[in-house]
Amino acid sequence: MPVNVIDNRPIVCLEFFSGIGGLHYGLQQSGTPGKVVMSFDMNENANTVYEHNFGYRPNNKAIDYLELQDIDRHKANCWLLSPPCQPYTRGGKYLDDQDPRARGLIHLLQLLPQLKNTPDYLLLENVMNFENSRSRTMLVTTLGHLGFKVYEFLLSPVQLGIPNSRLRYFLVARREWPRPPSSSAEDSDELEAYDAWVAANKQRTDEYLQRGRDAVYTQWPIDLATGSVPANAADIALEPLASYIDLAANDDPLLLVPEVYILKRKSLEFDIVRTSSPSTSTFTKAYGSKHLIGSGSLLQTKRLDVVENGFKSPERLLDLGLRFFSPKEVALLHHFPYVEGKSQSDAAEDPQGETAVPGYTLNFPSSTTQKQRLQLLGNSLNVKVVAELLKQVLFSDTIR
Structure with a gap:
């Protein structure tokens, strides 16, 4: 199994605010050889759909009540998150970090520096305007101080040729400056190295935050090394809407x-x-x-x-x-691997524990109503956008 070059471990993911598994499907669609070992969500309708398709039920403990051991025990090196968007919308009165629905994300950020198993990779999805929030500042600051390099995007599926407008905020982060080895009070060299690491991370983070919205990429594809749009970007054409219609x-x-x-x-x-x-x-x-x-x-x-x-x-x-x-049409426009009449919760696995082709698909259990299915899809995300960010940014040169 290909491994994470940071510490030669397989890619092991936790999926927070998992919904019906859009981030999980995105990981699968990206082609990244890794797996989601646990998901977390309190929405029982979403958890029923998730269990129907992936074969296990997400942990329904409120995320703001998770303890260090609830996360550390999975030894995950990748976090996938899609926290509630209401704190950053007009309907939620733009309460930001003062909204009770933001507690889960803030709690995770408070736990992050205390973890024994700090993730090396992180992807977060939310609504446009998150980039202007205090929550975003807290997120970028926490990651930056831990040695992560951060990339932010405002992207819509239409930029990938999908005939559906769904402009969303994405943050992708990789830990490029790991913490130096633990130091003892007697080892002045190690203490000096740690202090230098802390200072360098703070300086990089402050400089990044000073860029404001200029740090957010709004075009795709993008050359991250130069910040420029490739010459062939204009070749991406919208797929015909008719091909998604039943x-x-x-x-x-x-x-x-x-x-x-x-x-x-x-x-x-x-x-x-x-x-x-x-x-x-x-x-x-x-x-x-x-x-x-x-x-x-x-x-x-x-x-x-x-x-x-x-x-x-x-x-x-x-x-x-x-x-x-229909739910089928919305699912296809969101690029879920939708099928009718069956579930892939019992998908075969190879000896390394990776899901065999064709992998997990999306099917709704008969117990869910049409209204519930549309609500769950409306609360979800575009799988292809997530897959491209994972493939082209997060894991572009960290897998061998």
């Missing part, structure tokens, strides 16, 4: 948008797309409910020659056959 879903009455949802909205523009449209908007956890504005695109299935957004005249939308995207 036409059989047009006949599903549960996906039709109820007339009452449409007619109650006056003087508002609906996000209506057709199979020929270039892209879709962000799907949120409210998708599939009465909250039609800002929660995701609606698919027009009838009178395709008519282009109408319903602004001031929502009744003109009633004969356009508007429906919600």
Whole structure:
């Protein structure tokens, strides 16, 4: 099994705020020879889906109550995190680190310097605006002082050719300046080396933070050595939306948008797309409910020659056959390895413990409703974006 060149150990991951496993699927899709040994989440619906597909149930202990031994015992050298986004959104009143939902992330950052098994790699996903938060400053400072090199991104799947807009913040960090060997009070050379390490880390971190948003990459692909965009970046074209559409879903009455949802909205523009449209908007956890504005695109299935957004005249939308995207379609747009009718929770493993091809796939257990599936997907992330960051940045030259 290929190993981490920092200490010749296999890549062993912990997945915090795991949801339905988007980060786990991202690790698999990246081709990185490693495994997730434990996941953590309190959402029992998400944990049911996770267990259905991966074969074990995430630890549902509140992350802000985890103790050092809860983390250290796994001897993980990679952390994957997707903490709650509400503290950094208008809906959450931008409370940032004062929001109770930020406690889990802050607690992990407080534990990080105390761990016996400090990770060498870390990837975190959140909403745009996290880059302006106090939580981000705390995250970058903690990592920087421990000798991590940090890369930050604001990326959307459309930049990878996927017809779905989902701009998100990503932080990728690698421990490039490990702590010197433990020193004793009698060894002045070791003490001096440790003090120099602390000072160098602080200086690098302060200089990085002074760059502010200029430190955040907003283009992809990117040459990290120069910060420039490769000449062939413009060659990335959007895949046709039609290739993600399941036409059989047009006949599903549960996906039709109820007339009452449409007619109650006056003087508002609906996000209506057709199979020929270039892209879709962000799907949120409210998708599939009465909250039609800002929660995701609606698919027009009838009178395709008519282009109408319903602004001031929502009744003109009633004969356009508007429906919600199905959980399958949303999952595919998020690049989950979606299948129907089976689970890969019993996927075969090779002698080294790595999942055999084709690996884990996403399937929803019959106990979950359509509403729950759409909520869970809206709370998730784009697997391909995570996979590319893991492959091109986090593990680009650390695996042999």
